[in-house]
Amino acid sequence: MSTARQSVPFLKGHGTENDFVIIPDPDGRLELSAADVARLCDRRAGIGADGLLRVVRSAAHPEARALADVAEWFMDYRNVDGSVAEMCGNGVRVFVRYLQRAGLVKDGEVPVATRAGVRRVRVAGDGPLTVSMGAARLPGGDGDSVTVRIGERSWPARHVDMGNPHAVAFVTALADAGPLLSPPEVRPTEVYPHGTNVEFVVDRGPRHVALRVHERGSGETRSCGTGACAVMVAAARRDGRNPVADGEPAAYTVDVPGGTLHITEHPDGDITMTGPAEIVAEGTVTLP
Secondary structure: OOOOEEEEEEEEEEEEOEEEEEEEEOOOOOOOOHHHHHEEEEEOOOOOEEEEEEEEHHHHHOHHHHHEEEEEEEEHHHHHHOOOOOOOHHHHHHHHHHHHHHHHOOOOEEEEEEEOEEEEEEEOOOOOOEEEEOOEEEEOOOOOOOEEEEEEEEEEEEEOOOOOOOEEEOOOOOHHHOOOOOEEEEOOOHOOOOOOEEEEEEEEEEEEEEEEHHHHHHEOOOOOHHHHHHHHHHHHHOOOOOOOHHHHOOEEEEEEEEEEEEEEEOOOOOEEEEEEEEEEEEEEEEEE
């Protein structure tokens, strides 16, 4: 840290129980190291969270300066281990809920700069928020392209990119994934040179699925917004639905351990995610 033992404000929020420490830093003056982030996110020695959202004006951050004319605010997202991440779907809803609470945005469409590009969030009072997540990429084409292994068990998986990488495996029961205390093995390794998020998915009904997720850099979490979008796309392709080709939207309900998200893929390729976001605490914390 460039400043010794400074006291800074923080908030705590969650989206379907995917929880985050929020650090307002509009002028981009804080230098949070990976160790700082890991300490703040520690559930025993810190505030506790799946990740950290630093709220910075795009014009004040070198990675987002080029987007300042489009999006005033940049979501500097870090995983629980302090590593940098491209995007977080639940996080961007919580990020905008903070901006709303702070009086920095009004109801309507709010653009947010992320490392995966600009994401637009629709705000209407204190109800659920809808995020335009952009289009999914299927680097492996329409078929399964990778294999996920845990111990002696393995499953074919689909490679889906939502601005960050995912391997989506359909299983018989969510318990098949075991305790998920360490990252599942994904092959071939060269498909994901920087690691990946892994989703295990079961069917609950027509256009209704449920998942467990091991997030890259965070471990198993109660929810993953980009993962829910990746799962929806994988389920739709498995079910023979492709909105871009068919001209008809595909809407799925995705249950996560912390709640429910509603995901729709539109004929233009854009994927929207609707879900809750709550701020649950605020205070100050001393940074070493």
